[in-house]
Amino acid sequence: MSFTCSLRRNAVSGYALLALSAAISAVSHAETNDARASDKDIEEVLITSRFTTNDQLDTATGLGLTLYETPQSVSVMTSERISDQNLRSLTDIVNNAAGISSVSSDSSRDRFSARGFAIDNYQIDGIPMTWSSGGDAGETQSNTALYERVEVVRGATGLLTGAGNPSASINLVRKHADSKTLTGYVNASAGRWNTYTATADVATGLNRSGSVRGRAVVSYEDGDSFRDLAGDETTVFYGVVDADVTDNLLVRVGASYQDNQPTASTWGGLPTWYSDGSRTDWERSKTIGADWTAWASTVQNQFADVIYNFGSDWQLKLNVNRNVNEADLMLIYLSGTVDRDTGEGLNPSPYNAETERDQMSYSAQLSGSYSLFGNQHDLTLGAISSEQDFISQTRARTDVAPVGNFFEWDGSYPQPTWGEQSVAADQNIKQEGVYAATRLAVTDAFKVILGGRISNWQQTGVSYGSPVDYGNDDIVTPYAGLVYELNDHHSLYTSYTEIFSPQNRQDRNGDFLDPITGTNYEIGLKSRFFDDALHTTVTLFNVVQDNLAQADGDEVVPGSVPPAQAYRPAEGAESTGVELEVVGEITDGWDVSFSYTKFDVEDADGTAVNTNQPDELLKLYTTYRFDGALDKLTVAGGVNWQGSNYTNATNPVSGNAERLQQDAYSLVSLMARYDISSQLSVQLNVDNVLDETYYSQIGFYSQLEYGEPRNITASVNYQF
Template sequence: MHTLLRSALALSVAGVVWSGGAHAQANQSSGKSNQGKGEIETVYIYGEIEQTKTATKLNLTVLETPQVVSVVSRDQIDDFALREVNSLLAYVPGVTVEQVETGRTYYTARGFDIVNFQSDGMGVPFSYGLTQGHDDTAIYEQVEVVKGATGLITGLANPSATINYLRKRPTAETKASLAASLGSWDQYRLDGDISGAIIEDKLNGRLVVARQDGDSYLDRYGKELTVFYGIVSGEITASTRYTLGHSSNDSHSDANSSGALPLFYSDGSLTDYDVSTNTAPDWAYQDVEQKRTFVELEQDLGANWTAKAVFTRNDLDSEWTSLYLSGRPDPVTEAGLLAHASLYQAADEEEVADLFISGSFSLFGQEHELVAGINLADITLTGRSIYTDEWNYNPVGAAWAEGKTALPEFDVYDAATQSTLIDQEQNSYYISTRLNLTDALSVLLGTRTVDIEQDGYSYGAPQLASDDETVPYAGITYEVLEGTMLYASYSEVFNPQTWVDKDLAPLGAVRGESKEFGVKQEIFDGSAVLTLAYFESAQENFGEWVTRDTASGLNIYRGVGFESDGVEVELAGEVLTGLNISAGYTHVGVENDNGDKTRRFIPTNQFKLATAYNLASVEGLRVGAGINWQNEIYYGDTEVQGSYALVDLFARYALTTNLTLALNLNNVGDEKYLLSPQWGQANYGAPRNVTGSISWRY
């Protein structure tokens, strides 16, 4: 069996080696035994108390990091069938998933958009904070979310959060898994994962594939997805290691909505449609192809120091036709909406190189850590919109929800005013250190200098920008008792924006500061961590959406000042034998320059809980529940969604050592709720649904 699996693995990853895919990291196992009942007990983990480099690039545990760190482990991903990043991040305390339409999503934390996304600790901020295609979780081992500004490792930061996706790594031990699932609305999915040694003690590899297809609770909407991920790693010498990898995520959706359902009727009253209502016609579609290629070379420099070079290329190609409906319909006839049809094509390219050294040194009887490096990024954003005279802001009839609006001929295209071409270079230089003043007291200091040069245009607006900033970071931790850590951190905020103002001129960069104070406590013999934190931040020239320019199609923004503050309480880990919990409560408030509450589409209070328990009375049975609660949200000063709670349940039963059955029931109470009202429109979230699966592991 080992020989057969190894041969299959070698053939599978051979294409990855030839294609020059890339990334490296020390081989890690998941910490779970593949042995069956009566042999080695399987250990499940929610959260993570091992080392994380997301916040500082230093070797710190969650306890030692002077910021709130939330971790979604592979066990939690599998238990709750969190197959899409949207569903995963919905379980992260303090994070909101602002799905403004079926194919585009923003994420927020602490009142602001999350724009910093990393893979294995490396990446550059998204230009718009907007994601498309909804990344799949099949290739990830766990996801770390560090709250607050992380200016030390990114240089560009909102005081929201940084999301770090940790990809699966090859293992020396041969492992394999297959899974098949079937769910509501004829959704099916197949997953495969194989890992092990290709050449004994020299070359390890891993291959992950997934295929998903099905309809949706939304009328006419359906999506198909294909995921591929291949990675190999090995040693050149005893002190030199490398990793090569490549991943692709291709998705196609039918009847994808552009915008969402109107929130208000023409008389000012709130709309109340069926959950399945969709503004998109049959001919609307969206294709998104995302490719990531990465390489890493790591060299030991003596016993305590390491040099690392990482190169990543990311390509995102997208195309969709859409019918955007705006306005407020008549409450009786449903007529009165305006239609805006378009064909949109875009291609984003990122090339990022990161070179740094890290290690430890002795001084004054203590061991200290140091990281210094350079990050070079070249980003190109291109896109164009093609319109039609016939359906460019013309009224549609009362039957728009039936999706029968005719497909127009797209023929109006003006390269000068309906396209985007932006070239941006981001070069940064950074240094950080952890100075252990005593065994209990540590100080973290760092600075990062960012130099940005940008040229190009977007829908008739010039995108010329040249800016540089030095962003400092400081943190302190004090272990007052064993397992009890007091901490504080400070970081400045610097984030260039591609938004334009009413004159179609670049808005400029956001500047500000972020502070956090808290205490972390190890509990239950160190198997779980409890965090209590207070945070506050201030920003100037933050881009606030004002309107959509009908002539160019551009979103118009204005620069405003914001202040936010709040508290977070989180608990993650194994709190009793066999009982795992990931839970958190968040309160956040955002005010503008006048002291008025703003960004009220974000709930001010959230509570999230994910728990799982291995029943001792029924060998092989694991059950759990999840709760996502939030208070009311607003569009402007009008409450559009009251408080609600979503409840999910799951059960997993090991039929044999290798074979497991699982059942997931989502939104058990069949709660009717709106997704993000950020744009003044909103679709409804999914009603009650069920997924059954069978999985085999070797």
């Protein structure tokens, strides 16, 4: 299927014209500024943006390409942007990054998506990690103090990540020990709901020459919540040592630890209906958490890197990575409807479980350049092997008390009596892959990127009494991209990428279905101005997910006891849309990040799917550093707007179909920072300035969750 034919022109053309018009306007303005500078014959000044990077990135292709050279939609959240907006968790990053969004499941879990599909994996320094169910072991709460930046590649990313959805890949880039002299910062903040944080980040050489360097990060946060009873305590430790063993050999070892200890955690959301069938309207502070409920989690990571430069632009990277996510769950789920007069009607389901997800990964990558037909080309070869063990142990409960009047819920609900621990799930996932990609310089202006991956994936074990044993071998994942530089400022690109997701369904012959395939077609224009300080991207994309299992009539799997439904592969969902991004420094001291995303996602019958995620996003954030008498002052402001989202549900009282909908809304933020000296600064952040009341999710198990009200944080930062 060609990209041109697959696009729904009528649905997209209006948005494309809007995006192209905005991009052309930005281009014209920038080129006019360039012309004026040339006319005045002033000295050229290299402007470096705080919101983008010109570094070489491996996240999309493994070839070490810049954002401008990569034939996919790639965005970066820099450390400066993270600091300006006071973004403290991965969920904060997602809520502000271009083209991706999140919805809350409850107080401790968030679900991410892009282009209409769920994001089900992420990376740490390019090593793929798989989410646990809904991020229930702290993944979405990863503390940003650990990372130098966060990279997001949208679309299918199977070349480097292996299995997953055609949505996006989020790469968390660790901080490294790259300073030979003592440097770092100490930060302390105080915010609404008695929230206090303290962070220290220190790097230094560990020997006289600086060939051995170290870096340590410590962060602590403690506070309450806008929800009644709730609070959270987070502790983070990170340490890394980089050693230049020789001029060509770098060895790096490090480890991190994050401990999340929340109180009065919720599981699920608030009830949506009263017992008379009408809709509820709770205060934002209302909770279903109890004094004893907690969704505690820890994340441990240990890693070692060996990087050897052969000379002649060839480099070998070897990595060993272990990631352990543990969760200790003491929760209660409330279901049912509430009587308007008595407050009764909810049914309690207490839950006690301990989970552990332990993943070991090994990877090797060889990259370099070679000569062919008089031109220099790039090549990368890689292999990765990972094994993940997951175990969940639960306890039965007795002496479960009734909820009573939910209007008077104060968290004093008694904890049930817990029984002996038993294994609910014990599973093992093995994934292996080898990949190769090359960038061919057909001419100085025309580059062709070709690549592919061969993967094996297998899951075995038991899940709630049912055996699990399925997978696929020799899955081929192709990659292709074209980049044509129109001139020094603009380049056209197109790409074709794939990803796969194994499925545990069998056909009428007893064979497992082939994996679900996700295919991403993309075409766009990338531009750069002011010596790469300002980047713009306009993208049209088409994402197709196929081979989805559908019930095969009355056919059953042969030999299954009891008889199991047989399935057949079918066409799945298709997402078509447009993205626009403008990021960088417009003029000295003025940084901007603007993005707009619009898409439509439908199944093979033309019915809208995944409607619980917004299909339209607009995100703007800008900072301005004054000069002259106000040169110590920086101000910033932003707005995150998203279109409506909904879930089709059934009213449990009337039995009628109802749409649970969150209308479009905007969240406004402000920041001001004052430099008392070159080392000491104070900063004030205000989030949700207009105190917008909104649902962070509506319809997940027909319940609802409120977003955070206005929040104010004051901080002081000392750099050395």
